[in-house]
Amino acid sequence: MHFDVFNGDADGIIALLQLRLASPKEAKLITGVKRDISLLQQVDENTATSVTALDISMEKNADALTSLLNHDIDVFYVDHHRAGNIPESDKLHAIIDTDANTCTSLLVNRYLNGKYVYWAIAAAFGDNMKASATALAQQYSLSESQQGQLEELGIYINYNGYGRSVADLHYHPADLYKALLDYPDPFLLVNQPDSIFAKLKAAYHQDMALAAKSEVLAEQEKVKAVLLADEAWARRVSGVFGNELANQSPDKAHAVLTRNSDNSFTVSLRAPLNNKQGAGDICAAFPTGGGRAAAAGINALPEQMLGEFITAVAKYYT
Incomplete structure (x- = not known):
């Protein structure tokens, strides 16, 4: 049995979408909310013959990956997050690039020689790789209107991936992926009345209108921290709201926090768009934190460490 393991955000879903549009394959799907990245451990080593892993940190899945390779299971791994030590094995085909201006879907697009480039552009927009997405769109002579449509699509698919659990989401990421397989051309989806695109857009x-009214915890020259309510709508917009704030003030880092039931905070951190580095290192210094240079997060920041976190962000970018 083949297993497709992928992040439930726009980048993970669309990376797999491109691969399976190009090479259809019966597979067991393993995914979850965006922050659920320790996914390889869910692969059944007794039935798996091969695995595709997309947009999940190799560093966070190192033990499970090593176990799969030790069981002689072929693994195709594409990602742009912190990788740690990449195992040396003839069973592993890894495409890893941690450059702050790329994402997994762009790496898959390169691997497929641009076969489904419009989808890759949508994914890059969704992962807030706006400059990279725009540059690629211009290579293919897409109009500003077409770029805007792909940007919206990527943002809405990405928005659907955020939540404490899949119960917070509008669509389970696996179901969303399967529905998107019907649209090799994303513009067919965008222009279809009453489609998934239209429902996610509304x-x-x-949700974003509610987020705009949220409490500002701190605002300094180099950092802004916003607190969202402990409600499903807030958990859904925690990432995309951070992206919007980052686009509005590209010289400032932005932290969007939601309170958890144990009074800790889920944190979504965006590095300044004009200085896309450090977010992953900052978050990794706190319990349950990690990510990539441009965008990272903390699953459960203790309340007593909130001030320390904001100070660390401000110090890093000053």
């Missing part, structure tokens, strides 16, 4: 704008 929900996104409703």
Whole structure:
């Protein structure tokens, strides 16, 4: 049995979408909310013959990956997050690039020689790789209107991936992926009345209107921290709201926090768009934290460490 393991955000879903549009394959799907990245351990080593892993940190899945390779299971791994030590094995085909201006879908696009480039552009927009997405779109002579449509699509698919659990989401990421397989051309989806695109668009704008009224915990020259309510809508917009704030003030780092039931905070951190480095290192210094240079997060920041976290962000970018 083949297993497709992928992050439930726009980048993970669309990376797999491109691969399976190009090479359809029966597979067991393993995914979850965006922050659920320790996914390789869910692969059944007794039935797996091969695995594709997309947009999940190799560093966070190191033990499970080593076990799969030791069981002679072929693994195709594409990602742009912190990788740690990449195992040396003839069973592993790894495409890893941690450059702050790329994402997994762009790496898959390169691997497929641009076969589904419009989808890759949508994914890059969704992962807030706006400059990279725009540059690629211009290579293919897409109009500003077409770029805007792909940007919206990527943002809405990405928005759907955020939540404490899949119960917070509008669509389970596996179901969303399977529905998107019907659209080799993303513009067919965008222009279809009453489509998934239209439904996510309406929900996104409703949630973002609530987010705009949220409490500002701290605002300094180099950092802004915003607290969202402990409600499903807030958990859904925690990442995309951070992206919007980052685009509005590209010289400032932005932290969007939501309170957990144990009074800790889930944190979504965006590095300044004009200085896309350090977010992963900052978050990794705190319990349950990690990510990549441009965008990272902490699953459960203890309340007593909130001030320390904001100070660390401000110090790093000053």
